[in-house]
Amino acid sequence: MSVKGAIFDLDGVVVNTAKFHYMGWKKLADEIGAPFDEVKNEKLKGLSRRDSLLALLGYTPDEKKIDELCEQKNKYYLEFVSRIDRSQILPGALELIEEIHKAKDWKQALASSSKNARTVLKKLDIEKYFDAAVDGTETKKTKPDPELFLKAASRLGLTSDNVVVFEDAESGVRAAKSGGMLVVGVGDRKILHEADLVIKDLSEIDIAGIEKLFREKGKA
Ligand code: BG6
Ligand code: MG
Numbered sequence: 001m002s003v004k005g006a007i008f009d010l011d012g013v014v015v016n017t018a019k020f021h022y023m024g025w026k027k028l029a030d031e032i033g034a035p036f037d038e039v040k041n042e043k044l045k046g047l048s049r050r051d052s053l054l055a056l057l058g059y060t061p062d063e064k065k066i067d068e069l070c071e072q073k074n075k076y077y078l079e080f081v082s083r084i085d086r087s088q089i090l091p092g093a094l095e096l097i098e099e100i101h102k103a104k105d106w107k108q109a110l111a112s113s114s115k116n117a118r119t120v121l122k123k124l125d126i127e128k129y130f131d132a133a134v135d136g137t138e139t140k141k142t143k144p145d146p147e148l149f150l151k152a153a154s155r156l157g158l159t160s161d162n163v164v165v166f167e168d169a170e171s172g173v174r175a176a177k178s179g180g181m182l183v184v185g186v187g188d189r190k191i192l193h194e195a196d197l198v199i200k201d202l203s204e205i206d207i208a209g210i211e212k213l214f215r216e217k218g219k220a
Pocket of ligand 1: 018021046047049074112113114115136
């Protein structure tokens with residue numbers, strides 16, 4: 001078998017930080033009187049901070065206001081994140097990442113739209129498992145553009161045909177698909193139905209399961 005790569009989204013796939021992004025946006029939305037709930041939040045998942053704000057507001061304020069509101073949301077998010085520990089790692093994530101880390105024919109990367117991704121990785125001491133990491137400070141376009149995933153694959157020295165992406169966001173599933181990659185949706189089947197496979201969490205998959213998916217999709 002040729003060398004294969006796994007690319008992991010961070011928030012909502014590896015760590016339970018998607019919850020903290022939601023709480024940060026909710027706190028901000030309540031303060032400015034903007035309607036916001038978990039259904040609306042689904043559309044924000046995977047987007048950059050700025051694009052999330054614009055989607056939440058439904059209009060584009062001036063740049064000064066955008067910066068101010070983004071900064072406020074990030075302050076709330078960082079307050080939540082300052083208290084996280086390894087208990088916030090999602091079911092099966094550490095097991096799969098450790099299995100891939102030990103496997104001879106596998107490499108793995110972290111690919112997150114978040115500018116705080118490295119802070120989260122450091123806090124949990126899990127950066128050491130990844131052969132590469134790309135975050136929101138290194139990309140110009142936000143998901144569903146494939147830029148982030150293409151960068152991650154290239155840092156692993158692999159092509160789109162040889163990687164699988166794990167995503168909890170609709171925008172992320174689309175990004176991986178438009179980059180020509182296999183994608184496993186992690187979460188709700190109704191939201192992630194465009195993925196090649198949908199699982200509840202990473203405890204439902206291991207290397208053997210991923211290799212089976214590559215074979216089924218004619219990419220072995
Ligand atoms: C993504 C999250 O990983 O990162 C989004 O799914 C978040 O909810 C985005 O808005 C940007 O994060 P940050 O930390 O740069 O504000
Ligand atoms: Mg996510």
